[in-house]
Amino acid sequence: MIEMHYKEVKGILSSSNGMNIYRGCTHGCIYCDSRSRCYKIDHDFEDIEVKSNAIILLENTLKKKRKKCMISTGSMCDPYIPLELELGKTRKCLEIIEKYGFGASILTKSKNILRDLDIIKRINSKTKCVVQMTLTTYDEKLCKIIEPNVCTTKERFEVLKIMRDNNIPTVVWLDPILPFINDTEENLRGILNYCIEAKVYGIICFGMGLTLREGNREYYYQNLDKYFPGLKEKYQRIYGNSYEVVSPNNYKLMKIFYSECKKHNIVCDNKKIFQYLSEFPESKEQLKLDI
Numbered sequence: 001m002i003e004m005h006y007k008e009v010k011g012i013l014s015s016s017n018g019m020n021i022y023r024g025c026t027h028g029c030i031y032c033d034s035r036s037r038c039y040k041i042d043h044d045f046e047d048i049e050v051k052s053n054a055i056i057l058l059e060n061t062l063k064k065k066r067k068k069c070m071i072s073t074g075s076m077c078d079p080y081i082p083l084e085l086e087l088g089k090t091r092k093c094l095e096i097i098e099k100y101g102f103g104a105s106i107l108t109k110s111k112n113i114l115r116d117l118d119i120i121k122r123i124n125s126k127t128k129c130v131v132q133m134t135l136t137t138y139d140e141k142l143c144k145i146i147e148p149n150v151c152t153t154k155e156r157f158e159v160l161k162i163m164r165d166n167n168i169p170t171v172v173w174l175d176p177i178l179p180f181i182n183d184t185e186e187n188l189r190g191i192l193n194y195c196i197e198a199k200v201y202g203i204i205c206f207g208m209g210l211t212l213r214e215g216n217r218e219y220y221y222q223n224l225d226k227y228f229p230g231l232k233e234k235y236q237r238i239y240g241n242s243y244e245v246v247s248p249n250n251y252k253l254m255k256i257f258y259s260e261c262k263k264h265n266i267v268c269d270n271k272k273i274f275q276y277l278s279e280f281p282e283s284k285e286q287l288k289l290d291i
Contacts, residue, residue, distance in 0.1 A: 003047040004083070012057040016278070018072045019058065021089045023049035025077050027109060027150040030223035031176050034076050037215035048083055055092045062100040069280045070128065071097050074107030078150075085112060094119045098126070105277045107132040107173070111151045111159050117166065124168055128281050130201070131163050134173040137182045138190025145227050146178070153191070160198035170200045171273060174257070176210030179238075180231060183208050183247035185256060192260045201276065202267035208253045209246040217241075 012019050024045050025034065035045050043049060051057075062071075073079045079090040094116055097104050104123050106113065113120075113131065123129040133156045137143040143152045163170050172195050177183050188208075195203055212220060224232040239245050247253070261268035267276070 003044075005043055005047060005049040006052040007049055008053045009051050009057070011061075012051065012054050013061055013071070016072075017069050018075055019054070019093070020073065020076045021051055021054045021079060021093060022077045022081060022083070023051075026081055026083070027078060028148045029109075029150075030146055030148075030227075031178060031210050031216070031220055033211060033213075033216050035216040035219050036213045038213065039076070039215075048081065050083075050087065050089070054089060055096065058093050059096050059100075062096060062102060065100075065102075068102055068127070070103040070105050070130075070278055072105040072107070072277065074132070078108050078110060079106060080108045080110035080112035082112070085115065091116050091119065094123065098123045101127060103127040103280050104129045105132065106130070107134070109134045109147065109150045109156065111155050114159060114162065117162070120163075120168060121166055128169070130169045130171060130277055131159075132171045132173060132204075132277075133160055134175065135191045135194065136174070136176060136178075138187045138194075139182070142182060146182070153194070157194040157198060160194070160200065164199050170198060171277065172200050172203045174203050174205040177208040177247060177253075178210055179208075179245060179247040179249075180234065181228065183249045183253065185249075185253065188253050188256055189260075192257070195266060196260070196264045200266060202269075202273040203257075203261060204270055204273055205254075205257060205268065206270070207246060208250040209244060211243055212239075212245055213243055 023041055024043065024047055025032065026046050026048070073090070073093070084090050094104060098119060106129070120129050120131065135153050135156060137146050137153055140152050140154055160170050174191060221232045224235070235245070258268060267273055
């Protein structure tokens with residue numbers, strides 16, 4: 001049974017204007033880096049810590065900010081975990097962002113974001129709102145093993161198309177790709193075809209592989225034993241305790257990735273995409289030029 005922990009915090013925005021309203025997640029993704037011990041989550045990862053004063057803090061902070069900027073959420077913990085449908089804290093924060101004329105950048109794996117399409121459209125009509133979705137696994141059955149408690153890749157693709165139809169710019173995270181599991185040309189082309197059809201602005205990709213460190217490595221290996229018997233031993237033999245775990249197919253797949261992005265005018269320079277996500281448009285005319 002999921003438990004909630006309510007906690008008052010001193011601040012809500014990071015130095016780069018990012019916020020996490022929740023800590024912990026119930027999506028159950030087998031590769032999740034946020035499980036790493038370095039983040040010092042002092043409760044079970046599936047038990048959600050709710051920042052009880054997040055909304056008040058955000059309003060007080062944005063009221064005092066002298067320069068408008070993009071406010072981002074979702075880098076550590078998904079802002080649209082099922083609990084959000086009950087608590088509505090993400091929505092209230094978006095309402096404050098709109099009220100004070102800021103932009104928003106939202107990263108999620110969940111179709112629950114569609115609940116807030118109305119306010120996302122309003123923010124985007126005034127400044128800029130970018131929706132980011134993580135896509136890792138084209139095969140739906142495999143997706144339910146790797147990312148068991150959240151909507152499938154196909155459902156996320158439907159979200160991207162809805163955003164496209166409402167002129168909301170989108171970015172896809174093609175990350176992580178798991179060696180010997182979904183590091184195939186078929187998987188890559190399936191995801192790229194979704195991105196092409198959804199007319200995404202850009203795709204963030206750090207290469208074909210994943211990162212493993214204390215905390216998430218143990219959880220990942222438990223799931224390899226459960227769903228892919230014998231694969232943990234193969235990882236240990238090839239990668240040892242390496243932080244970066246690169247697919248043997250990396251070169252071939254990245255060549256396809258860059259070629260397809262270039263062909264379809266999808267931005268694939270990570271630096272350029274991050275700059276786009278953080279740039280606050282001075283006017284809607286600037287936003288049109290950026291897109």
